[in-house]
Amino acid sequence: MAYDTKELIELSFEAIKKHKLFFIEDLVAYLPCSSRTFYNHDLHNMQELKDLVATNRIITKRKLQRNWEQSENATLQMGLMKMIASIEERQRLSQSYTDVTTKGESLNYTDEERAKRITELLKERGDVE
Secondary structure (H helix, E strand, O other): OOOOHHHHHHHHHHHHHHHOOOOHHHHHHHOOOOHHHHHHOOHHHOHHHHHHHHHHHHHHHHHHHHHHHHOOOHHHHHHHHHHHOOHHHHHHHOOOOOOOOOOOOOOOOOHHHHHHHHHHHHHHHOOOO
């Protein structure tokens, strides 16, 4: 059966709004076509559909965040804190934080510091004297 792309787009907008969908992939279940047809019509790449789904996620996240902020539940409050905390605050809150990438060193080198560090590492390897 041949499907009209414009009609599928209209149905997609309706389904996203009606069912408050968070993911484009979920949209196919609410359309009268197969997932193959959905992708063949390139609907998964439509920015307007992506934006509408993203808006649903943002609105829901904000509602949850407000509920967490007003809650007396410590777990919810901790979840919100981890979401809004700086890297340093999040590290302090974590019971099992391990820095496995930088050994505590900053990755924000100036050009001079970067060149010096590269030279040091090359010397350690024996590539430079």
